[in-house]
Amino acid sequence: xxxxxxxxxxxxxxxxxxxxxxxxxxxxxxxxxxxxxxxxxxxxxxxxxxxxxxxxxxxxxxxxxxxxxxxxxxxxxxxxxxxxxxxxxxxxxxxxxxxxxxxxxxxxxxxxxxxxxxxxxxxxxxxxxxxxxxxxxxxxxxxxxxxxxxxxxxxxxxxxxxxxxxxxxxxxxxxxxxxxxxxxxxxxxxxxxxxxxxxxxxxxxxxxxxxxxxxxxxxxxxxxxxxxxxxxxxxxxxxxxxxxxxxxxxxxxxxxxxxxxxxxxxxxxxxxxxxxxxxxxxxxxxxxxxxxxxxxxxx
Amino acid sequence: xxxxxxxxxxxxxxxxxxxxxxxxxxxxxxxxxxxxxxxxxxxxxxxxxxxxxxxxxxxxxxxxxxxxxxxxxxxxxxxxxxxxxxxxxxxxxxxxxxxxxxxxxxxxxxxxxxxxxxxxxxxxxxxxxxxxxxxxxxxxxxxxxxxxxxxxxxxxxxxxxxxxxxxxxxxxxxxxxxxxxxxxxxxxxxxxxxxxxxxxxxxxxxxxxxxxxxxxxxxxxxxxxxxxxxxxxxxxxxxxxxxxxxxxxxxxxxxxxxxxxxxxxxxx
Numbered sequence: 001x002x003x004x005x006x007x008x009x010x011x012x013x014x015x016x017x018x019x020x021x022x023x024x025x026x027x028x029x030x031x032x033x034x035x036x037x038x039x040x041x042x043x044x045x046x047x048x049x050x051x052x053x054x055x056x057x058x059x060x061x062x063x064x065x066x067x068x069x070x071x072x073x074x075x076x077x078x079x080x081x082x083x084x085x086x087x088x089x090x091x092x093x094x095x096x097x098x099x100x101x102x103x104x105x106x107x108x109x110x111x112x113x114x115x116x117x118x119x120x121x122x123x124x125x126x127x128x129x130x131x132x133x134x135x136x137x138x139x140x141x142x143x144x145x146x147x148x149x150x151x152x153x154x155x156x157x158x159x160x161x162x163x164x165x166x167x168x169x170x171x172x173x174x175x176x177x178x179x180x181x182x183x184x185x186x187x188x189x190x191x192x193x194x195x196x197x198x199x200x201x202x203x204x205x206x207x208x209x210x211x212x213x214x215x216x217x218x219x220x221x222x223x224x225x226x227x228x229x230x231x232x233x234x235x236x237x238x239x240x241x242x243x244x245x246x247x248x249x250x251x252x253x254x255x256x257x258x259x260x261x262x263x264x265x266x267x268x269x270x271x272x273x274x275x276x277x278x279x280x281x282x283x284x285x286x287x288x289x290x291x292x293x294x295x296x297x298x299x
Numbered sequence: 300x301x302x303x304x305x306x307x308x309x310x311x312x313x314x315x316x317x318x319x320x321x322x323x324x325x326x327x328x329x330x331x332x333x334x335x336x337x338x339x340x341x342x343x344x345x346x347x348x349x350x351x352x353x354x355x356x357x358x359x360x361x362x363x364x365x366x367x368x369x370x371x372x373x374x375x376x377x378x379x380x381x382x383x384x385x386x387x388x389x390x391x392x393x394x395x396x397x398x399x400x401x402x403x404x405x406x407x408x409x410x411x412x413x414x415x416x417x418x419x420x421x422x423x424x425x426x427x428x429x430x431x432x433x434x435x436x437x438x439x440x441x442x443x444x445x446x447x448x449x450x451x452x453x454x455x456x457x458x459x460x461x462x463x464x465x466x467x468x469x470x471x472x473x474x475x476x477x478x479x480x481x482x483x484x485x486x487x488x489x490x491x492x493x494x495x496x497x498x499x500x501x502x503x504x505x506x507x508x509x510x511x512x513x514x515x516x517x518x519x520x521x522x523x524x525x526x527x528x529x530x531x532x533x534x535x536x537x538x539x540x541x542x543x544x545x546x547x548x549x550x551x552x553x554x555x556x557x558x559x560x561x562x563x564x565x566x567x
Contacts, residue, residue, distance in 0.1 A: 090312060093305030107554060108313045111320055114546040116500050118520040119539040123319050126326075126532065127337045134319075137338055171316065179561035221445075224409065231502035235521050251417070251503065258418050271418045283411050 055273040065274060067245050068253040074158060075249060076226035079165040080219060087170050087218075091177035092207070106178060109171035117231035120164055125151075125236060129160070151236070154246035161247055164232050169225070173218045180214040181207070220286055227282055230255065250278060320543065326536040334532045349533040353541075358530050359519055361538060368499060368516040369545070371436040376495035379441045380487055386442075387450025388476045392462055402451070408444035413504070421507050431510040440498060446490055452564060453486040454479070485560035492553045496546060516542050 059065055090109070094102045112120060128135045129150045136147040150160045188206050197205070230251040237247050258271030326334050327349045328342035353361045390402050413420065420439055421430075429435040457479060465475045480487065502517040509515065514522075520542065523535040 086312075090309065093309050096302055096305060103554070103558075105309055105313055107551070108317050110550065111543070111547060112316050114496060114550055115320075115539070115543045116517050116520060117502065118517045118524075119323075119542060122520070122524060122535060122539060123323060126334060127319050127322055130337070132335070133337050167315065170312070175558075176561065179558060179564075183562050220409070228413070231500065231517060234502065235524065254417065255503065258421075279411050279416070283407055287407060 056277065059273045059277060064245060064248065064253060068248045068250045069278065071158060071246070071248055072227060072250040075161055075165070075229070076223055078158070078162040079169070079226055080222055082162065082166045083170050083173055083222060084215060084219065086166070087173035087177055088207075088211070088215075090170070090174045091181055094174070094178055095181050102178065106171065106175050109174055111171070112168050113172045115168075117164075117168070117229075118235045120168055121232045121235040124160065124164055128163075157237075157247035161233060161236070161249075164236075165226065165229070168232075169222060173222075176214050176218055177211060180211045184210045223282075223286060227251075227278075250274075323536055324540055327533050327540060329533055331532050334536070349531065349537040350541075352531075352534050353537045358534055359522060361519060361541075364514050364516055364519040365541065365545075367433075367513050371433055371515060372495050372498040374433075374437045375440055375498045376491045378437065379443050379446055379494045380491045382441050383443055383446025383490065384450045384480075384483070384487060385473075385476055386447045387452075388454050388479070389472075390447065390451045391454035391457075392459070393472075402447075405444045405447040408442070409448065413439055417503055417507060420504065424508055430508050431513075433513070435508045436498075436501075436505060436515070439504065440494075440501075443494065446494065449490055449564075450483075450486070453483050453560075456563065457482060485556040485563070488553050489557040489560040492549060492557065495549065499546060 094105055097105075127133060130136070131147045131149075133150075135150065140146075140148055148156055150156050184206065188210075192202055192206060228251060229249060233247055233249050233252050234255075237252075254271045254274055257274070322337070322340060325340060325342055328345050328347075329339075333339055333342060352358055356362065386405070390398065390405070424430045424435045429438070461479070462475055465478060470478065500517065501515075502521075505515045506518055509518070516538075520535065520538055523530055523538055
């Protein structure tokens with residue numbers, strides 16, 4: 001990768017990073033930029049100057065930035081909508097069986113979550129992906145479809161990233177939900193039995209109210225992790241966004257812009273502006289989500 | 300009938316979760332040609348060449364990277380558990396000026412992933428002169444908002460009487476917190492483990508901050524794949540197997556405690 005190359009020549013890379021630091025810091029902390037200008041005045045190569053909101057304007061005019069936001073949004077939404085219901089169904093199913101059995105199953109479901117994301121994407125690449133891969137051989141082709149080229153078809157890059165996320169986190173969320181269900185007082189189930197209520201009522205009256213907080217907690221965790229996800233896509237797509245940037249996630253793009261990984265732009269200020277635009281918005285959204293269910297942190 | 304269907308559903312998911320890893324383990328014995336045929340499960344012959352190549356460091360200094368990873372993640376999760384449990388204790392049991400505001404900040408910190416803050420973090424580490432050292436891996440992430448919220452919730456369950464009693468006995472705040480630790484041991488282990496796994500999986504920050512001579516496992520693994528045309532795939536598989544074995548082992552030890560802690564936590 002380009003990043004490794006940058007380190008192969010120590011002297012050069014050191015001076016390189018020093019330049020970056022001076023240039024970067026003056027933009028990131030605009031209030032001190034006059035100081036940096038003074039420092040870098042005699043160095044004619046440096047053109048650090050206070051540029052106001054130009055970096056934000058550049059970012060807002062960048063179509064790739066919107067693409068990355070859009071991809072990240074669909075990635076997070078897709079993983080949430082798949083993981084939460086599947087994990088709920090799994091934990092309700094598990095609850096019918098004996099304790100030993102539950103332990104064994106939850107443990108095996110957790111294993112992908114314990115693996116490094118890089119391992120997961122390597123496995124995805126070698127095992128699931130490809131014409132001879134498991135997804136095509138065991139699922140797509142027996143159902144009578146043409147084999148899907150998961151990594152080369154722009155329509156399927158994002159779904160394969162979502163698949164990885166589901167594969168990775170479902171076990172942990174199932175464990176959360178299972179512990180939540182085990183903590184529901186027995187008498188609620190006994191009353192449900194005596195009353196003879198249907199399955200939907202049971203869902204609405206027992207499971208949902210009891211698991212709501214855990215659900216919100218899991219959702220927040222998944223949203224934050226989804227926005228921060230980098231490793232899987234980095235390993236799978238080699239630091240690029242894939243074909244037509246169909247798999248370009250936000251952190252990947254910040255990395256591409258700021259560091260010599262993808263494009264080698266060294267655009268520190270642009271990357272900082274990007275983080276500054278997205279992070280507070282997300283945090284505010286999640287904060288409102290949490291405040292609306294305040295009981296999670298209330299006494 | 301329902302029982303049967305849910306059993307089938309569970310088995311399907313367990314298979315999706317276990318089969319690829321079993322395949323990965325057997326792939327360590329395979330040749331490249333066999334690995335590119337994902338539908339073959341068992342190798343033709345069993346030879347431990349891949350592990351040998353990996354552990355003797357002929358491809359990459361795997362053992363060093365592994366120990367690095369273990370040390371950084373272990374240090375970080377230990378310090379994070381100590382810091383977050385202390386903070387959670389104070390937030391749960393004491394109220395002081397600005398405590399609500401500070402707790403709000405703690406929640407906000409959860410919501411900002413540190414990967415999204417990679418650029419300023421890089422800048423800070425350069426400024427502190429820590430770039431490339433182990434501390435740049437250990438320090439960011441110690442003050443985890445998630446941990447503070449988690450431990451506050453845990454300490455709220457502990458009756459106030461115990462603390463009043465300890466105050467009457469004349470213990471200091473720090474000493475009280477220390478005396479309560481045995482009571483919340485499952486929670487401490489759970490959080491330590493979760494934090495360990497999250498920092499074990501961290502990829503972006505070591506990629507930016509570490510030099511080539513002390514890398515961590517995630518980067519070592521992607522290096523093995525980068526030059527995979529020279530190194531046989533089975534070596535990468537062996538590295539992956541070793542990296543998973545360690546976390547699964549730790550998880551297996553803590554699993555029962557972890558379930559206890561989570562069940563206690565969702566009791567209200």
